[in-house]
Amino acid sequence: MTLTGSFLRSCMVCSCVLSLGVMPALAAAPAGDSATVQKLAHSLEARVGMAAVMLDTGETVSIGDEAAYPMQSVFKFILALSVLKQVDEGKLDLEQIIHIRPEQLLKDTWSPLRERFPQGGDFSLKELLRVTVQESDNNTCDLLFALIGGTGTVQKDLKEWGISGINVRFTENEMLRNHDLQYVNSSRPSAMNALLRAFDEGKILNKGTQRFLWDIMAGCSTGATRLKGKLPQDYVVAHKTGSGFTTPEGVIAAVNDVGIIVLPNGRKMAVSVFVMDSKDSLPACEKVIASMARWLCTEWQPAAAK
Template sequence: MFRAIGFIICCFLIASVAKGQSPDSTLRIQVQEIAKDAKGTVGFAMLGIENRDTMSYNGRLHLPMQSVMKFPIAITVLHQIDEGIFKLDQLIHIGKSDLPPTYSPLRDKFPEGNVNVSIKDLLSYMVSLSDNNACDILLKTLGGTDVVDTYMHSFGIKQIAVKASEFEMAQAWDVQFSNWVQPKEMIRLLDIATKPNFLSKASRDELWNIMEATSTGPNQIKGLLPAGSIVAHKTGRSGTNAKGISAATNDVGIITLANGKHLALTVFVTNSSVDLPARESIIARIAKAVYDYEVAK
């Protein structure tokens, strides 16, 4: 009899502990455990756009953006279009000197330059294809990185720095760290960019169309989500140095959930010593854990 009573009490205590562990704490533990596999630093932040749920892990660290910086650059270009400074269909002349060797589908298509390309197409190259030359051509058109930095700060996105072009980042390893953002601040930027009073409707539609068309990083945020999930996102990735350290493997964006709601998510894997598939798996597993958590609400 006493054994039976003891068994019942034990089961009650176990159930109480399990019941006492909130879904929030379970997700946080999941993220922390996944992050250990990076052998580096993982920065994570999330926001339920409709329900305003938030969570972060290393959310206030200054982490290198790499090509994630193309998202705030695109916003700045579209803002200046709304201001009448540029037009979406405006042609930009591209010379051969504008196309140095780097990752650039634009250069692959026009290796000799001497071509006119619309701002609309340059935005698509820069964001959807993560083209480095398209990025620097648009930065030159804007007047440099300070224009982007100043515009971000003007509407309250303070914990971000856009200081170096793609070409400048390629010149020395440490330069990439001058382009940084806090994961929590990137979430704020994603959230702001969804608002109907931010950018014109035409510019906002253009932004999210090119973000949804992103073809880079298919094994990152999208990697473990249900087939056909809509993800408007921007990736960023550094090289690996002689010590086997990869400075940045990043993905930020907005997921449309199965219930029709939206989840803003940022995952930065910084100074990691594991290989690319492992780094991408960290992003994919965190994204899936957060997706499941939000859908189950």
């Protein structure tokens, strides 16, 4: 059966209705907050999903979390977790050298590595992970998928980590050849936050590999105007972006940013924002993501840690 974009989108009905989910014994955010978040989401002609959770208390706020959204390059964070899991298991080594042939560097896809080294060369696994996550290189992404056994390995790892609501089924090249497949590689905002929280709490990687990935994400060179866009310099944002294809009609399939924000007082917040099928411009979508992060960090008043 052929999967069409309209069919896939119809299977992902997303309602932009705010829901505040709070763990027992924790106070809910002030009632006025719902109007603020709804206004931000409704300012776009798009489907918007956002979830945030304070990692010390578990207090959450979310909107549009009933649906799954196309992740696009956000899934490179999950891929990195699976690669580093194999490093922890001794199956791979961060210093091992991987030879890349020129024909492996496809020319019709986003690939900073190809631009710098069109003839390929020898690269450490550490460098390939950095380029994949920090620069969102599609060629190195698919090379890493091949190294660990494909997308099925990542999906198996997600199950092992107890994470549901995330699907990693297709590579970057497969999505490039069939744009409809980007809707299958999907996640609910709260599911991504659950994965971010498990990562931060050291439940997935050893301390060394965990720190390595954290530093890469904190140095992410993409999406400077998304989660980080309206935050002061003293906020640390370890994140991964994702951007979808644009249709001939100008509809952008995905504008995403997910990550962990470290507040000046040291508290951490996992935030995932997904914008799907936007008829508005990329800058407009990024402005909403930045405004949501700003509101979460400076106006939301979750309970203090005990």
